[in-house]
Amino acid sequence: MESFTLDTGATAWILVSAALVLLMTPGLSLFYGGMVRARTVLNMMLMSFGAMAVVAIAWVLGGYSIAFGSDIGGLLGNPLEFLGLSGTDEQSILAGSGVPFLVAAGFQMTFAIISTALISGAIADRVKFGTWMVFALVWVLVVYAPLAHMVWGGGLLGADGIFASIAEPVDFAGGTVVHINAGMAGLVLAIVVGARKGFGKEPMKPHILPLVMLGAALLWFGWFGFNAGSAGTADATAGLAWVNTTVATAGAMLGWALIEKIRDRHVTSLGMASGVVAGLVAITPAAAALNPVTSIVLGLVAGIACALAVGLKYRFGIDDSLDVVGVHLVGGLVGTVLIGVLASDGGLIFGGGVSLLLVQILVAASALVFSGVLTLVIALALKYTMGWRISEADEAAGIDITHHAESGYDLGSSLITRRDRIAPAPAAPAAPTPTTPAPANHDDQQPATAGDAR
Amino acid sequence: MKLITAIIQPHALQAVTDSLREYGVSGLTITEVAGWGRQGGHTEVYRGAEYTVDLVPKVRVEVLVDDEDATTLTGVVVNAAQTGKIGDGKVWVSSVEQVIRVRTGASGPDAL
Numbered sequence A: 001m002e003s004f005t006l007d008t009g010a011t012a013w014i015l016v017s018a019a020l021v022l023l024m025t026p027g028l029s030l031f032y033g034g035m036v037r038a039r040t041v042l043n044m045m046l047m048s049f050g051a052m053a054v055v056a057i058a059w060v061l062g063g064y065s066i067a068f069g070s071d072i073g074g075l076l077g078n079p080l081e082f083l084g085l086s087g088t089d090e091q092s093i094l095a096g097s098g099v100p101f102l103v104a105a106g107f108q109m110t111f112a113i114i115s116t117a118l119i120s121g122a123i124a125d126r127v128k129f130g131t132w133m134v135f136a137l138v139w140v141l142v143v144y145a146p147l148a149h150m151v152w153g154g155g156l157l158g159a160d161g162i163f164a165s166i167a168e169p170v171d172f173a174g175g176t177v178v179h180i181n182a183g184m185a186g187l188v189l190a191i192v193v194g195a196r197k198g199f200g201k202e203p204m205k206p207h208i209l210p211l212v213m214l215g216a217a218l219l220w221f222g223w224f225g226f227n228a229g230s231a232g233t234a235d236a237t238a239g240l241a242w243v244n245t246t247v248a249t250a251g252a253m254l255g256w257a258l259i260e261k262i263r264d265r266h267v268t269s270l271g272m273a274s275g276v277v278a279g280l281v282a283i284t285p286a287a288a289a290l291n292p293v294t295s296i297v298l299g300l301v302a303g304i305a306c307a308l309a310v311g312l313k314y315r316f317g318i319d320d321s322l323d324v325v326g327v328h329l330v331g332g333l334v335g336t337v338l339i340g341v342l343a344s345d346g347g348l349i350f351g352g353g354v355s356l357l358l359v360q361i362l363v364a365a366s367a368l369v370f371s372g373v374l375t376l377v378i379a380l381a382l383k384y385t386m387g388w389r390i391s392e393a394d395e396a397a398g399i400d401i402t403h404h405a406e407s408g409y410d411l412g413s414s415l416i417t418r419r420d421r422i423a424p425a426p427a428a429p430a431a432p433t434p435t436t437p438a439p440a441n442h443d444d445q446q447p448a449t450a451g452d453a454r
Numbered sequence B: 001m002k003l004i005t006a007i008i009q010p011h012a013l014q015a016v017t018d019s020l021r022e023y024g025v026s027g028l029t030i031t032e033v034a035g036w037g038r039q040g041g042h043t044e045v046y047r048g049a050e051y052t053v054d055l056v057p058k059v060r061v062e063v064l065v066d067d068e069d070a071t072t073l074t075g076v077v078v079n080a081a082q083t084g085k086i087g088d089g090k091v092w093v094s095s096v097e098q099v100i101r102v103r104t105g106a107s108g109p110d111a112l
Helices: A008-035 A038-068 A101-123 A129-152 A175-193 A209-231 A236-263 A269-283 A292-309 A312-316 A324-342 A355-383 A392-397 A399-403 B010-023 B067-081
Strands: B002-008 B029-035 B042-046 B049-053 B056-065 B089-095
Touching: A008 A038, A008 A101, A008 A209, A008 A269, A038 A101, A038 A129, A038 A399, A101 A129, A101 A175, A101 A209, A101 A324, A129 A175, A129 A355, A175 A269, A175 A324, A175 A355, A209 A236, A209 A269, A236 A269, A236 A292, A269 A292, A269 A324, A292 A324, A312 A324, A324 A355, A392 A399, B002 B010, B002 B067, B010 B029, B010 B056, B010 B067, B056 B067, B067 B089
Parallel strands: none
Antiparallel strands: B002 B056, B002 B089, B029 B056, B042 B049
16 A cells, blocks of 8 residues: 655645535534424434534444445445544555544544435425434435445445446535435435425425525535545546535525516515526536536536426425425536536537437436435334324424424513413422322412522 | 504504504504405416415504593594505404503503
8 A cells, every 4th residue: 555645735625625514414404404394403403503513423334434434345345444443544545645544533523423314305394303213223224325335435325336337426525425316315215204284285484594595605605615625636637526516506596586577476585595406416426527517507507497397396395304306306416407408528529429328317316215215114113113204293283393392493582471470399208198180380389499580 | 432443454554553643543563464356366476387376475563442532533544545556455443352451451442
């Protein structure tokens, strides 16, 4: 093995990128949280935070190894090889850029986290938190890490894989591994878990759109780590990825706005924020393969395609609550496949013929099938063991109060702050006669202690 | 004693309260409400799906008055709140059996 030479510039950039990508997950929690109703905002945010907790640990205890360990059958890496993230810098996946093992492994951890968190948008307001946490743990190890191995870790769908003889597949930062994967998983869960009560009849609109826009902004900011950081070093490719990321997103916002103006007669903030995400998703696999002009084109196409796609769920009766499918699956497919058309090196319009296009379609389809089948197995296993759904009554009252005993907004209205009070201390137990049970919440009940300030 | 209840357009609130203050009422209560009357709802499109909006936001103004002031004050409210367009709202008068001032315990017209 070659000796490792530390490149502090590259390492600094990857450290920053890792922080940027990690910021995407709490950013996602704001984006998603603002899109649900006020009585379920906390649970929605907790699914992202919970994913951070579970996946970070799972990554250390086997996830990284499955993704980037020595190849087993083209499907996964040796799970024990880098257990506990024990590896030398020579074994770093960015050794060639002079980036140490732990920096590169940590950077990849943040990808696994956001990929898992993305799925939660499809099952808003209605699933048990415990089941979600178990799902996150199993999914990252059984679906995400192997797919990462197949595309990036030297497996079947990568540069040494089964399609490479036709053309080398391109997925710069995770169009397949992250977005097609999470999008497909979201679709499967939305179907297995079932629709919210009242879906299609009751309006279920965002409750705090400024938060959605803030979330989109943080996602965009963090995405620079996602795309430009995937260059593996601080160089011109990173710069290309940065510019492409920005202009594709700009194009997608305008594409989405155009569809809204034509179809709905008004542009919305939710639409612009969604356009941001759609563009970011689409450029993810293509950030280094396109040029700034073709990136604008890709963004426009993605914005239009995703804006049209999000309306389809009502026709199929699938409650993909926060449009994970319409944005991540569709956007991921658009980005991955259109590389075959728009890539500066090998794209159809640049005289590259159809080989790259064919390979991109094949890789996208493979990722779809892999993710769909395995996620289905996990989803069904959980459905018939722990169970996914909370009760109908709990869902109607709001999962925050029924499952977390919390309310997102306690804004000082006298009606809200005086809804509950500190329970009086229990009476001394000496009396042998049975005491009548104390009535609950009666306004005239005297507090047992002087501490009841309300 | 009478209670005048007015359901008005939210943007008419300033004009109504100003007029009532000018007239000289001793107090009033305001609540935000929603409802429907002949104004009806409307349809709007959001993210590709159609929504019917049935309930329209309004403001409710309540004023306690002496019997002899009721007719005049309803006129004051109607004049201040009227725009001539659908959705202007409604005003009604109901009888009040008893009014008590919390601070002093006084009741009757002294409590108004």
